[in-house]
Amino acid sequence: MRKTIYLLALVFMLVHNSNGQEITIPVNYAIIDSIKGDLDNDSINELVVAFNVMPENEIDGVPRQLVIYKLENNQWVAWKTSDQALYGSKDGGMLGDPYGEMEIKNGILHISQNGGSSWKWGFTDKYRFQNDEFYLIGYTSLAGKLCAYWTDVDFNLNTGKMIVNKEFEKCENEEQQFYKSENETLLVKDLKITLENRQEREIKITTPKYKHEIYIAIGKE
Numbered sequence: 001m002r003k004t005i006y007l008l009a010l011v012f013m014l015v016h017n018s019n020g021q022e023i024t025i026p027v028n029y030a031i032i033d034s035i036k037g038d039l040d041n042d043s044i045n046e047l048v049v050a051f052n053v054m055p056e057n058e059i060d061g062v063p064r065q066l067v068i069y070k071l072e073n074n075q076w077v078a079w080k081t082s083d084q085a086l087y088g089s090k091d092g093g094m095l096g097d098p099y100g101e102m103e104i105k106n107g108i109l110h111i112s113q114n115g116g117s118s119w120k121w122g123f124t125d126k127y128r129f130q131n132d133e134f135y136l137i138g139y140t141s142l143a144g145k146l147c148a149y150w151t152d153v154d155f156n157l158n159t160g161k162m163i164v165n166k167e168f169e170k171c172e173n174e175e176q177q178f179y180k181s182e183n184e185t186l187l188v189k190d191l192k193i194t195l196e197n198r199q200e201r202e203i204k205i206t207t208p209k210y211k212h213e214i215y216i217a218i219g220k221e
Contacts, residue, residue, distance in 0.1 A: 023076040028054040037104030040129045061090025084198040119145045134195035147171035160189045182210045
């Protein structure tokens with residue numbers, strides 16, 4: 001469930017979690033969400049925090065940063081940081097803030113975001129800690145428009161297997177009717193994306209059969 005905890009910080013502040021440990025919030029940062037869970041299989045929970053990086057730009061909105069903390073000597077210490085894992089506060093288009101939620105399941109960090117207007121999009125990134133980095137191992141998305149089509153993508157970056165389902169629909173008498181589908185499975189090998197470089201470059205995959213264009217990353221402007 002999304003948490004909306006906006007703490008405008010003019011000086012360094014200390015925030016206590018339920019066990020009493022503290023994190024230091026830098027000047028002009030504000031927490032929007034946080035979760036705890038064991039991400040490196042050491043039986044000790046890490047702390048994942050999503051920050052707004054203030055002040056707000058009236059046109060572009062608020063950029064965001066993701067920080068993963070580890071416990072050292074009973075204190076939270078910043079371990080991994082990404083300026084690319086989270087979209088900015090206005091990157092969701094007409095639907096507003098794109099941030100959805102974060103979860104940790106079986107040691108995997110899930111981050112969900114969404115947006116759009118009449119055309120809508122949403123996706124979930126799945127990161128696993130391996131070889132001293134958080135690698136993107138899974139990507140699922142759904143995008144489309146009511147009474148037009150919906151494209152569903154399930155991409156396992158470990159195996160390279162991508163499943164793309166495109167369902168075309170029309171609306172008659174206020175009822176949705178699916179009348180055609182284009183389903184395709186392909187292999188995309190050796191694609192390495194980390195938490196830190198999530199949007200470093202545009203990554204577009206065109207399916208061989210139906211020529212669907214799937215954007216895994218939009219790239220930095």
